[in-house]
Amino acid sequence: xxSWIECNKENIVISSRVRLARNLKEFPxxxxxxxxxxxxxxxxxxxxxxxxxxxxxxxxTYNLWEVTPNLAKSFVEKHLISPNLVKNNDVASFIVDNxxxxxxxxxxxxxxxxxxxxGGYNIREVYEKADTIDSLLENKLEYAFHEKLGYxxxxxxxxxxxMRVSVMVHLPALTLNNEMNKLxxxxxxxxxxxxxxxxxxxxxxxxxxxxxxxxxxxxxxEDILNNLEAVTLQVVSQEKQLREIYLKQYKYELExxxxxxxxxxxxxxxxxxxxxxxxxSNLRLGVELGIIEDITIKKLNKILIYSQNATLQNYLGSGLxxxxxxxxxxxxxxxxxxxx
Amino acid sequence: xxSWIECNKENIVISSRVRLARNLKEFPxxxxxxxxxxxxxxxxxxxxxxxxxxxxxxxxTYNLWEVTPNLAKSFVEKHLISPNLVKNNDVASFIVDNxxxxxxxxxxxxxxxxxxxxGGYNIREVYEKADTIDSLLENKLEYAFHEKLGYxxxxxxxxxxxMRVSVMVHLPALTLNNEMNKLxxxxxxxxxxxxxxxxxxxxxxxxxxxxxxxxxxxxxxEDILNNLEAVTLQVVSQEKQLREIYLKQYKYELExxxxxxxxxxxxxxxxxxxxxxxxxSNLRLGVELGIIEDITIKKLNKILIYSQNATLQNYLGSGLxxxxxxxxxxxxxxxxxxxx
Numbered sequence: 001x002x003s004w005i006e007c008n009k010e011n012i013v014i015s016s017r018v019r020l021a022r023n024l025k026e027f028p029x030x031x032x033x034x035x036x037x038x039x040x041x042x043x044x045x046x047x048x049x050x051x052x053x054x055x056x057x058x059x060x061t062y063n064l065w066e067v068t069p070n071l072a073k074s075f076v077e078k079h080l081i082s083p084n085l086v087k088n089n090d091v092a093s094f095i096v097d098n099x100x101x102x103x104x105x106x107x108x109x110x111x112x113x114x115x116x117x118x119g120g121y122n123i124r125e126v127y128e129k130a131d132t133i134d135s136l137l138e139n140k141l142e143y144a145f146h147e148k149l150g151y152x153x154x155x156x157x158x159x160x161x162x163m164r165v166s167v168m169v170h171l172p173a174l175t176l177n178n179e180m181n182k183l184x185x186x187x188x189x190x191x192x193x194x195x196x197x198x199x200x201x202x203x204x205x206x207x208x209x210x211x212x213x214x215x216x217x218x219x220x221x222e223d224i225l226n227n228l229e230a231v232t233l234q235v236v237s238q239e240k241q242l243r244e245i246y247l248k249q250y251k252y253e254l255e256x257x258x259x260x261x262x263x264x265x266x267x268x269x270x271x272x273x274x275x276x277x278x279x280x281s282n283l284r285l286g287v288e289l290g291i292i293e294d295i296t297i298k299k300l301n302k303i304l305i306y307s308q309n310a311t312l313q314n315y316l317g318s319g320l321x322x323x324x325x326x327x328x329x330x331x332x333x334x335x336x337x338x339x340x
Numbered sequence: 341x342x343s344w345i346e347c348n349k350e351n352i353v354i355s356s357r358v359r360l361a362r363n364l365k366e367f368p369x370x371x372x373x374x375x376x377x378x379x380x381x382x383x384x385x386x387x388x389x390x391x392x393x394x395x396x397x398x399x400x401t402y403n404l405w406e407v408t409p410n411l412a413k414s415f416v417e418k419h420l421i422s423p424n425l426v427k428n429n430d431v432a433s434f435i436v437d438n439x440x441x442x443x444x445x446x447x448x449x450x451x452x453x454x455x456x457x458x459g460g461y462n463i464r465e466v467y468e469k470a471d472t473i474d475s476l477l478e479n480k481l482e483y484a485f486h487e488k489l490g491y492x493x494x495x496x497x498x499x500x501x502x503m504r505v506s507v508m509v510h511l512p513a514l515t516l517n518n519e520m521n522k523l524x525x526x527x528x529x530x531x532x533x534x535x536x537x538x539x540x541x542x543x544x545x546x547x548x549x550x551x552x553x554x555x556x557x558x559x560x561x562e563d564i565l566n567n568l569e570a571v572t573l574q575v576v577s578q579e580k581q582l583r584e585i586y587l588k589q590y591k592y593e594l595e596x597x598x599x600x601x602x603x604x605x606x607x608x609x610x611x612x613x614x615x616x617x618x619x620x621s622n623l624r625l626g627v628e629l630g631i632i633e634d635i636t637i638k639k640l641n642k643i644l645i646y647s648q649n650a651t652l653q654n655y656l657g658s659g660l661x662x663x664x665x666x667x668x669x670x671x672x673x674x675x676x677x678x679x680x
Contacts, residue, residue: 255609
C-alpha cells in the first residue's frame with residue numbers, strides 16, 4: 001500500500017481510510033485516566049502492536065509530551081492522527097509506519113484508534129489491512145466488548161463496530177452547482193455523512209470533502225463497507241456527469257479557471273492557505289479533466305500537504321509570522337510545480 | 341517621430357500630445373454648418389494640408405460617412421481622433437499619417453483640430469511639429485482670429501491659444517496611495533487638470549491618466565508648455581518617490597502583484613477590458629521598476645491598444661459578442677506576450 005500523498009491515481013477519490021476504535025477492558029476510558037494509567041496503557045499497546053506487525057515494516061513511535069506541536073500538527077495535516085490526540089498531550093502517543101499508511105493513536109478519545117489510509121479508491125484494501133492488525137492485537141490485549149453493544153467506546157456514537165470508514169473526495173463541480181446541501185441530506189438518510197475537509201459547514205475550502213459512515217451500531221463491518229462503496233460511486237458519478245456538462249457548455253470558462261490557477265500557483269509570491277487550496281482545486285480539476293497533462297496528481301497531493309501551516313512551520317522551522325508563512329507557501333508551491 | 345505605441349521608452353510618461361483648434365473665417369462653426377458647407381470645408385482643408393506637408397510622409401484620409409464605426413473607434417482608442425468626431429459622421433473626416441503621429445480632424449467641434457502625438461516625454465518636439473504644420477496651413481487658409489481673444493473657437497474655453505497640451509502618465513503608486521484627488525486640486529490651482537484615461541472620475545482604470553492645461557486665454561503657447569513641463573516633472577517625481585517607498589517596504593507584495601499580473605495575462609482564456617487594463621498596469625509597473633526585464637514597453641503599448649474593444653472588433657471582424665470579445669482579448673494578449 002502507498003501513502004495517499006504519493007498516490008498518482010487520477011481520480012475524484014483522493015484517499016480511502018478505515019479507523020477502528022478499541023478500549024482495554026481493565027482501564028477506564030481516557031477522559032477518566034490518571035497519568036500513570038495512561039502511560040501504562042501506552043506501554044501495553046505499543047508492545048502488543050510491535051509484536052503483532054511484520055518486522056519488515058518500520059514504525060516510529062511519538063509521545064505527544066516529547067514532540068513539538070508543529071510536528072504533531074503536520075501529522076494531523078496528513079490525516080494520520082486527529083486534532084483530538086494533540087489535545088491529550090500528557091498521556092497520548094502514536095505510532096506511524098514509514099509509508100505513512102498505518103497509524104495507531106493511543107489515548108485519544110479511546111485507548112486505541114487504529115487507522116489505515118491509502119491513496120485513491122481503495123476501501124477494501126485499507127479495511128483488510130486494519131482488520132488484520134486488529135485481529136492480531138485482539139490476541140494480545142483484552143478489548144472491552146459487549147455481546148449486544150459490540151466494541152465499547154468512550155462516545156456512544158461509536159458503539160457496535162466502532163469503525164469509521166471514509167473517503168476524501170474532490171467535488172468542484174458539485175460545489176459550484178450548489179449541490180452539497182442536497183447531497184448531505186441524501187447521505188444522512190442512509191446513515192452516511194459528508195463534510196468539508198477544511199473550513200466549516202458543508203462548503204469545503206479547496207472543494208475537498210470527506211464521506212463517512214455515521215452509524216456503527218446494529219450493522220456489520222461488511223454493511224458499512226458496502227454502503228460507503230455504493231454512496232461513493234454515486235457521488236463520483238454525479239460529479240463526473242456535472243463536469244462533462246460544464247466542459248461542454250463552459251469550455252472556455254473552465255479552461256480559463258484551470259490555466260489561471262496554474263499560472264498563479266507558479267507565479268505568486270504571497271499565498272494564503274485559503275487561496276492556495278482554492279487554486280489547487282482548480283488545477284486538480286484541470287489535471288483530472290486532461291486539460292493539463294504535464295502535472296501529476298502526486299505533485300498536487302504534495303502541494304496540498306506542504307502548503308499547510310503546520311507542515312510548513314515544521315519544514316521551515318517554527319515561529320514564522322503569517323506574512324512570512326504566506327511568502328514561504330508561495331515559494332514551496334512554486335518550487336514543487338516547477339521541479340521536474 | 342515615432343508612434344507612441346511603437347515607443348520603447350521606460351518612462352512613467354507614455355505619450356505626449358499637442359492639439360490645436362482652428363476655424364475658417366468664412367464659415368459658421370460646425371454645429372451650425374449645412375452638410376454642403378461641411379463638405380466644402382473638408383475639401384479646402386485637405387487641399388491646404390496636402391500642399392503643406394512633405395511629400396515623403398504618407399497620409400490617409402478617412403471620411404466618417406464612409407468608414408465602419410469600428411475602424412473609426414479604433415483610431416479613438418489610439419488617441420488619434422476624438423469620440424466627438426465620430427458623432428459628426430455626416431460631415432466629419434480625418435487625415436492620419438502612416439506613423440500615426442499626426443492627425444487632422446475636420447468638422448469636429450471646430451473646423452480643424454490638428455494633433456501631434458508621440459511616445460514618451462516629448463512635449464517640445466510634438467509642439468514644434470504641430471506648430472510648423474499650423475503655420476503652413478495658416479498661409480493657405482484664413483483662420484478666424486481676434487486680436488484680443490486670439491483664435492476663435494466653437495467653445496469659449498478654447499479661446500486664445502486654442503491649444504491643449506497633454507501627457508499620458510502611468511501612476512499606479514499615487515493611485516494606490518489615494519493621492520489622485522489631492523493631485524487634481526493642486527493642478528487646478530495652476531490652470532492644469534488630470535483625469536482618468538479610462539473610466540470616470542479621478543480614478544483611472546489601468547492607472548492611466550492624462551495631464552493637460554485647462555487655461556488657453558491670456559497665456560502664450562510657451563507659458564502652457566512651461567507649465568505642463570513643470571507639473572509633469574513634479575508628478576513623475578512624486579510617483580517615483582512613492583514607488584521607491586513601496587519597493588522598500590512591500591517588496592514581496594509588489595513582486596507578487598507584478599508576477600501574478602504577468603502570469604494571468606499569459607494564461608487566462610477570458611479577459612474583460614477592465615481586468616486586462618488593471619493587470620497591464622501591474623505588469624507595466626514591474627517592467628518600469630526592472631522587476632521584469634524581458635518584456636518591452638513597446639509590447640505593453642501594443643497590448644494596451646489591441647486589447648481594446650473597437651480595435652479588437654476591427655482586427656477580428658465586427659459583430660463579436662462580449663464573451664467572444666473577452667476570449668479574443670485573452671488570446672491576443674497571450675500571443676503578443678509570448679511572441680519573441
